[in-house]
Amino acid sequence: MAAVDLVERCLEALKVKGFDKAQVRLITAERHELQAEFNKPSLLRTVHNNSLALAGIVDGKRGSVTLNKQDDDAVEQAIDTLWGIAQGSIADEANDISESQPPQQFKEGPEVPDYEAMYARLDELLQYTASTYPTITMGSAVVDHGKYEDILANSNGVHFSTTRGRYGAQLMFTARDEGGVSSFNSTGLALNDMNTPIAEIATTDTLLRQITEQTITKKVPAKFVGDLIITPDCLGSFLSFLTGSIAAMPMIAGTSLYKNKLDERVAAEMFSMHSRPLDLMGGYFVTDDGYPTENSTIIENGKLRTYLLNLYGARKTGLDRARTGGGCYVVDPGEQTLESLIGDVKRGILITRFSGGRPNDRGDFSGVAKNSYYLEDGRVLYPVSETMISGNMAELLLNIVGVSRERADFGIGVYPWVRTRGVGIS
Amino acid sequence: MTIRDTNLAGFSNRFDEYTELRLQQNTNVRIALLNGDVATNTKSVNSGVSTRVFKEGVWGFSSLAELDEQSIVSCIEEATRNAQFLARHAARDDVDLPGERASHESDFATTKPRKSQREIIEFLKSLDDHIQSTYPKLHTRAVQLWNLDMEKRLYTSDASSSYSNVTRSLVYIKLVTIDANNQPVELTKPFGGRGQFEDVFDEPEILHEKIAGLHRHLMKKREAVVPDAGTHDVILDSELAGILAHEAIGHTTEADIVREGSVAGEYVGKLVASPLISMVDFASTYDGEVLPVPVYVDDEGVESRDTWLIKEGVLQGFMHNKESAQHFQTEPTGNARAYQFYDEPLIRMRNTAILPGTDKLEDMIKSIDDGYYLMWPSNGQADSTSEFMFGVTLGYEIQDGALGRAITDTTISGVAFDMLKSVTMVGDEMNWGCAGMCGKKQIIPVGMGGPAIKCQIHIGGK
Structure with missing residues (x-):
């Protein structure tokens, strides 16, 4: 109740100050993190923090202030600061807050951490790795639990509250043997419980096995144009150009490659992708601009079905506001097995991690294929090093020729293996 | 309070x-x-x-x-x-x-x-x-x-x-x-x-x-051409040398990365670069000037000291916190830093730089018949193998010792301990980059510096 009272008091104070419209969001968070370094448990970390975000609009001018204090003096000072920030801004009729909506409460996930279970899963992972893959050094293995309480309210009468808990795991590891040292690799998971060994979730065990093979690598035999098979671990990196380009800033600036592409083909017909924050453990219920989030289809059978515009972006461009706040991407499975996807490749790379420069606005990219394998005549031949790939992110989606039946669920995204063509490899 | x-x-x-x-x-x-x-x-x-x-x-x-x-x-x-x-x-x-x-x-x-x-x-x-x-x-x-x-x-x-x-x-x-x-x-x-x-x-x-x-x-x-993919002679401008120091060598010589398996662990006392290359992670000052991210006492209470990483091509040692110093039986260097109040200190770089040499930039460009002059960086990443990459947002062709057409955005990569052996010229002008933000579990501000470098490097393109 104290949190609700604080939010309501802040809203009232913002109105009294003279703001025409105001939004207040209070997030109270607690995080518990068990960490191992170099194969041994090393740290138990607890973080208590909160975030009080105040936003106000006066005469069309907007500002926001975020602080992590809740006492009266701090709040009063923050409101004074916000008044100065907003008054100093420039009026923009696109500035607004969400309209009146019925109040809603959301609740999901485990709220209390089970330290003993977390420790048991961490210890089990370390023992499994040491016995099954003794050449691996687990540079960092983190098992964590986070809980937050989130209240968002605004001067139009909006009031949403969320209580959410979740477990998670993040691993970073390398291998070393008489042949040499591997590149590092990593993975991250959002979890509902501690019921499953971490090595059995998503692609964790595959990545651990693969890293032990990657201490001896070769360059690709020559520069060529070939196929990429993008693993679930890496697909998000390749989709981020599209999801970034359909977000507010590039759409407002007019630099997005996807402007005027709604309902047009932006990927191969076999490719469909959704944002499902309501379904995944890493998801959320309320967007930053004050709406209950919805699951949305981003690409349906290759056609772009929505931009990812927030309220400001929608008002600025005259386009529809997205029903999702983005993230939690789920790509539909295809009809081929992973084995047959690989079997169809004449020459290419199975890429597990992409280390590259940011693509330009046109989508041109180049970067290094890490933890990756050279493919030839349908076979996985050897792990590669010093191998650069280059191409265009938009063309890469249009050139998809295969999507696997198998998928990996990381809790923050669900992805299949995807085969695409026409990538420069050197 | x-x-x-x-x-x-x-x-x-x-x-x-x-x-x-x-x-x-x-x-x-x-x-x-x-x-x-x-x-x-x-x-x-x-x-x-x-x-x-x-x-x-x-x-x-x-x-x-x-x-x-x-x-x-x-x-x-x-x-x-x-x-x-x-x-x-x-x-x-x-x-x-x-x-x-x-x-x-x-x-x-x-x-x-x-x-x-x-x-x-x-x-x-x-x-x-x-x-x-x-x-x-x-x-x-x-x-x-x-x-x-x-x-x-x-x-x-x-x-x-x-x-x-x-x-x-x-x-x-x-x-x-x-x-x-x-x-x-x-x-x-x-x-x-x-x-x-x-x-x-x-x-x-x-x-x-x-x-x-x-x-x-x-x-x-606006009239840029796509670079030719592959290994080329290049001049890395002094504005680019800092990220080279940071990504190529810096991360590889953080003691926690060494404990994870970085190849640098095997190379202390060995020649890992051209003798023209010396590199230091500076604590707070260089040449009498306060650096972009001055650290005097780190977040473990250790006096922050300049850390020689490479001296005339020979790998000298690593950046340490207290625990890694004990592991490697050496002194802590004052590199333990935390970004937010709720973050634990990690081994982080402070102001990492390649030291200047004696060559003039114009002579360096004139020395290349067919290559590239790479000027401004974007994001980068390091690896335990010392294979690094970073994005390049501005560069030009070099033909017969003169600058030519601009090139499109690209990425460059190499194995640091191989690439640094290819260095044949080092510029005499030092440049410090003040906008670096490094990511390693937590983000944190870092300084990066260096002179222009002539070397061979792998460029992405067509």
């Missing part, structure tokens, strides 16, 4: 084990003008207390958002309980932290009257108006400000104490034009560095010439 004036030593009677107690406040101001509209206008202040306790070879950590006496006591108690929990499960007898005592106070806050956010927006608007009126054919212009103040007070059970307030003010200018194929071509550059806004930016006019340079390069990039 202010961070500056709090006496943390008064809480030392609450310490049962080796303990670090830290108060910290990070203040961020972000303003973004997109084609003249204020798209972002925000200030955030995040402060609190953290405690890290070492018991029987393992750590407990706690942090709270409040800055009062009771919260500090609660924080110490929770961190101690966490250490006790982990020690019950995983106590070790092979770690004994070295004792270190240091004391220092440094404050890089301005002594000038502070400008209001309205005045700062007016500064940015003036820049935007100048760009719009001077270069009316641009498709898009973005003017963004990012100010970051990091204020810390630390006390440890070894009686180390420090206060620091390290500040940074950056203005990013992004210009976008349209090429002959009706496609956007962009170029972004940060300006500014250490200090608060009032000390770094006087009048907007000081940036006009720099914006003109940015625009000239953009017009050349």
